[in-house]
Amino acid sequence: MTLAQNAAPQLQVAQQSLDAQHALPSGNKMLCSVSAGWASLMLRGYFNPPEMEELTLPATPDYHLVLVRAGQGHIESHRDGRWRGGEYRSGNLGLTAPQQATRLRWRSEQPHQTLHLHLPLSLLISVHEALGPGALPLADLPNRLHHIDPLVGAVMTDLERALALGAPDLYAESAAHLLASHLLMPGSARPHLEAAGGFPLALQRVEEFMWAHLPEAITLKQLARVAGLGTFQLLRAAKAQWRETPMRRLTRLRMESARTLLGRSGLPISDVAFQCGYSNPSHFATAFRRQTGLTPRQYQRQR
Incomplete structure (x- = not known):
């Protein structure tokens, strides 16, 4: 086996995504896929404090998805000069498009758990090219504080389970391609009524x-x-x-x-x-x- 074959795969997510954790409260990270050798995406799990007066997550080149795994509370984002938001519950998603910073605040009775997934921009570009002219433009990827997508939620939950079981990067790579294809298909941001x-x-x-x-x-x-x-x-x-x-x-x-x-x-x-x-x-x-x-x-x- 050559030295190149022995080398660990290079992480595809941007350095800005790696550094984004520093904006979050220290000491609350539960899991991270980087330490498991996953290169195709980055998954992190967090316990979040019950109250946050204000938090700014910096912009990154990657697509940032946040899934509420447990707990609930009131969360708001600051856009267009004012705060707006609503209740967050288990299963809710927050989607942050590439190169978009997020300014947040929240309040809940108890700490809540979230999963943060970063999909590399390079993967999104590759899948967009493979899907052809019918694909959703990258600039139109949903950028929302509140979103519900059962498929995305299920895949992120499965990735958390796979990480705990020691699944290889091949599993993460397959999931990353599925998520990118789903999100870039026209209508994915608004699932068809027949789907449920x-x-x-x-x-x-x-x-x-x-x-x-x-x-x-x-x-x-x-x-x-x-x-x-x-x-x-x-x-x-x-x-x-x-x-x-x-x-x-x-x-x-x-x-x-x-x-x-x-x-x-x-x-x-x-x-x-x-x-x-x-x-x-x-x-x-x-x-x-x-x-x-x-x-x-x-x-x-x-x-």
Whole structure:
């Protein structure tokens, strides 16, 4: 066997991705695929503190995917001059496109676990060329704080298990090509309704959109477009599965977010109202009292 055959494969992810861990709180890393000799991608697992006032993850050339493995909490990203976000739960994904920095803050009752996956830019370019003209442009890769993709979540979870079992880089390489092909296929950012039995996936997509756009004015027509349904179809599907209309569910999610935000000491009620989609604090107070039986001020004092 030659010296070249004996040499460990060269890690394909960028040095900036290797260095990104330094932006995270020290002492919370659970696992890392680099030490296992994986070269085709980089997978890291973390325990995250319950609260982070602000954290900036630097831009890297690679595609950065974060999967919530356990726990839940309220997370926000800063874009276009303001904070926006919603609840994070197990199974939720955050996607950061190449060369995009991320400014975050979060709050939860307990520490939560996340998996961080870096897909090398060189792999994305290679797969994009192999897929041909029909592939999603690299510049259009999803860049979202809240995303749900069962296939991506399942592959990342399997990679975590394979790493613990000592799987070789061949396993990681196969998974990396699958993920890159899936993400670059047109429509992967918005899975087809048939993939999960029709309406359930459509409604999952609608709820994901609600969480990601809580501060904004949202209409039933918008939600129908997100679902890929007509407005009457969406109403029937929501009442069948959620037992409530889409707009009533949106209000309930906003109130859930409001309860979390009001738990933050000193956060003005007007700011909470704005982040939950209410430009008028009195309208917010009315909706909150209708849902909880308390005014926002009373609820804040109890916390």
